[in-house]
Amino acid sequence: xxxxxxxxxxxxxxxxxxxxxxxxxxxxxxxxxxxxxxxxxxxxxxxxxxxxxxxxxxxxxxxxxxxxxxxxxxxxxxxxxxxxxxxxxxxxxxxxxxxxxxxxxxxxxxxxxxxxxxxxxxxxxxxxxxxxxxxxxxxxxxxxxxxxxxxxxxxxxxxxxxxxxxxxxxxxxxxxxxxxxxxxxxxxxxxxxxxxxxxxxxxxxxxxxxxxxxxxxxxxxxxxxxxxxxxxxxxxxxxxxxxxxxxxxxxxxxxxxxxxxxxxxxxxxxxxxxxxxxxxxxx
Amino acid sequence: xxxxxxxxxxxxxxxxxxxxxxxxxxxxxxxxxxxxxxxxxxxxxxxxxxxxxxxxxxxxxxxxxxxxxxxxxxxxxxxxxxxxxxxxxxxxxxxxxxxxxxxxxxxxxxxxxxxxxxxxxxxxxxxxxxxxxxxxxxxxxxxxxxxxxxxxxxxxxxxxxxxxxxxxxxxxxxxxxxxxxxxxxxxxxxxxxxxxxxxxxxxxxxxxxxxxxxxxxxxxxxxxxxxxxxxxxxxxxxxxxxxxxxxxxxxxxxxxxxxxxxxxxxxxxxxxxxxxxxxxxxxxxxxxxxxxxxxxxxxxxxxxxxxx
Numbered sequence: 001x002x003x004x005x006x007x008x009x010x011x012x013x014x015x016x017x018x019x020x021x022x023x024x025x026x027x028x029x030x031x032x033x034x035x036x037x038x039x040x041x042x043x044x045x046x047x048x049x050x051x052x053x054x055x056x057x058x059x060x061x062x063x064x065x066x067x068x069x070x071x072x073x074x075x076x077x078x079x080x081x082x083x084x085x086x087x088x089x090x091x092x093x094x095x096x097x098x099x100x101x102x103x104x105x106x107x108x109x110x111x112x113x114x115x116x117x118x119x120x121x122x123x124x125x126x127x128x129x130x131x132x133x134x135x136x137x138x139x140x141x142x143x144x145x146x147x148x149x150x151x152x153x154x155x156x157x158x159x160x161x162x163x164x165x166x167x168x169x170x171x172x173x174x175x176x177x178x179x180x181x182x183x184x185x186x187x188x189x190x191x192x193x194x195x196x197x198x199x200x201x202x203x204x205x206x207x208x209x210x211x212x213x214x215x216x217x218x219x220x221x222x223x224x225x226x227x228x229x230x231x232x233x234x235x236x237x238x239x240x241x242x243x244x245x246x247x248x249x250x251x252x253x254x255x256x257x258x259x260x261x262x263x264x265x266x267x268x269x270x271x272x273x274x275x276x277x278x279x280x281x282x283x
Numbered sequence: 284x285x286x287x288x289x290x291x292x293x294x295x296x297x298x299x300x301x302x303x304x305x306x307x308x309x310x311x312x313x314x315x316x317x318x319x320x321x322x323x324x325x326x327x328x329x330x331x332x333x334x335x336x337x338x339x340x341x342x343x344x345x346x347x348x349x350x351x352x353x354x355x356x357x358x359x360x361x362x363x364x365x366x367x368x369x370x371x372x373x374x375x376x377x378x379x380x381x382x383x384x385x386x387x388x389x390x391x392x393x394x395x396x397x398x399x400x401x402x403x404x405x406x407x408x409x410x411x412x413x414x415x416x417x418x419x420x421x422x423x424x425x426x427x428x429x430x431x432x433x434x435x436x437x438x439x440x441x442x443x444x445x446x447x448x449x450x451x452x453x454x455x456x457x458x459x460x461x462x463x464x465x466x467x468x469x470x471x472x473x474x475x476x477x478x479x480x481x482x483x484x485x486x487x488x489x490x491x492x493x494x495x496x497x498x499x500x501x502x503x504x505x506x507x508x509x510x511x512x513x514x515x516x517x518x519x520x521x522x523x524x525x526x527x528x529x530x531x532x533x534x535x536x537x538x539x540x541x542x543x544x545x546x547x548x549x550x551x552x553x554x555x556x557x558x559x560x561x562x563x564x565x566x567x568x569x570x571x572x573x574x575x576x577x578x579x580x581x582x583x584x585x586x587x588x589x590x591x
Binding site: 016019022023026027030031033034036037040055091094095096098099101102103106107108109110111114117118120121122123124125126127128129130131132133134135136138139151152154155157160185186189210213214216217231232235236239248251252254255256258259262263266267270273274 | 305306307309310311313314315316317318319320321323324325326327328329331332335345346348393396397400406408410411412413414415417418419420421422423425426427429430436468476525528529531532535536549550553554557562565566569570572573576577580581
């Protein structure tokens with residue numbers, strides 16, 4: 001926090017109270033969509049028919065949430081999302097720190113090529129490569145599989161970057177000392193590097209979980225049967241199916257189920273999210 | 284044999300003594316997971332994208348990608364005379380030209396207010412403003428649709444003050460602003476965080492000195508804070524440009540590019556062509572997008588390098 005200078009405090013441009021009011025209004029507008037989703041998810045079918053645009057449920061019901069799991073199969077989508085996220089996180093934590101260890105602590109032939117690969121994958125936009133990625137996935141036989149959904153996000157370049165600052169702060173002497181003691185590079189990586197990179201790995205975990213959980217286009221393309229739908233794809237499908245019967249409550253309950261886990265994680269682990277964004281900005 | 288291995292060991296020792304040890308094999312083993320994903324899901328697709336765009340590939344050729352015919356630049360030529368593509372290119376430009384400044388403005392104003400005046404509750408406000416960034420877009424797009432449909436909440440609010448609200452997402456002129464609004468809502472938190480970080484790096488004594496010299500708050504903002512914030516501003520503008528150039532989720536979920544293609548972005552055009560089975564057209568369009576994004580990214584890296 002920057003402390004207020006005395007001169008600034010003496011002559012505020014706008015009364016501070018007014019700024020607080022403005023901020024609260026801005027925050028309320030920002031949060032309004034969340035409020036609508038939650039409020040709508042607690043309303044029954046009849047409630048929506050009698051008052052389509054009402055702000056609050058005339059009667060609170062949790063029936064929509066029940067129907068999600070009994071009729072629509074959200075339980076399966078949830079499990080799929082969790083499996084894909086777990087695969088993505090594990091691959092990013094291990095693969096990202098392995099790549100960073102090599103780039104930061106080892107001298108080797110082709111280092112420039114490796115750096116070039118990281119840069120290239122940062123720059124190439126997903127929307128420009130998903131068609132050939134799909135062709136590759138078809139030919140690997142991974143369409144309609146959870147591995148196929150997870151694969152492109154495994155070992156994201158961002159993970160390599162997040163580990164960067166920590167890798168630089170681990171003293172080279174520590175690694176040299178382990179080498180002189182005869183430890184193999186794999187042992188140094190596992191017992192010296194990884195434990196010291198702890199906080200960076202927490203950020204990688206959060207960021208790759210977020211990327212996987214919120215990923216939409218790729219799962220939409222690869223998951224072609226409801227058995228492999230992740231939550232966002234399942235939600236989009238549910239919405240399409242519910243459109244004719246205007247079953248808003250059901251769809252909004254689905255929306256809550258999709259966004260709640262990430263919002264909860266964010267509230268508890270804000271620090272790591274902020275670090276992740278800082279890394280994106282500094283890449 | 285023993286003498287050879289001792290010779291090798293001796294050479295290794297000598298090299299170690301000169302301090303030039305390399306670990307090429309080990310290093311590439313460590314790089315294998317990243318490189319495998321890179322080669323299969325970035326390198327091959329980029330090459331594939333370019334090659335497929337020069338062929339007449341359709342979705343029926345997916346399993347035999349090498350059985351197609353070479354057609355040269357034909358796909359690119361037909362792309363640029365396709366009015367749907369032209370409109371998508373124009374729409375993407377609108378996303379960037381309107382979306383980027385709007386997102387930056389909201390993020391900047393909030394960052395300035397949070398940095399300079401607010402002491403109590405800053406972290407709470409920061410969390411609230413950042414929450415949209417981590418929120419799943421499918422969920423939010425739903426509420427956006429319900430709020431902006433002709434009987435939705437927005438029109439209900441308008442009705443109370445005597446306006447008959449339009450069918451926002453069904454109107455060729457109004458759909459675009461609503462789609463951009465969702466983009467702004469989802470991204471201003473990122474801009475705010477980066478601006479906050481930039482503002483906190485502006486030394487307090489510089490601002491204090493200026494205020495002692497009689498510069499008012501607006502003057503201080505314009506003459507001191509803004510110039511010192513230039514690198515952050517450039518960074519944010521490029522990050523957001525790259526985002527809006529690739530915009531897909533917002534138009535796909537809200538309008539599916541409609542009405543009458545008025546919100547179809549380049550990325551959505553690519554996806555549509557892919558859906559129609561026109562793999563080669565889709566690849567050509569995505570290669571155009573790739574070139575645009577890479578050029579913007581290269582400019583970004585150049586800027587960052589000159590800054591650090």
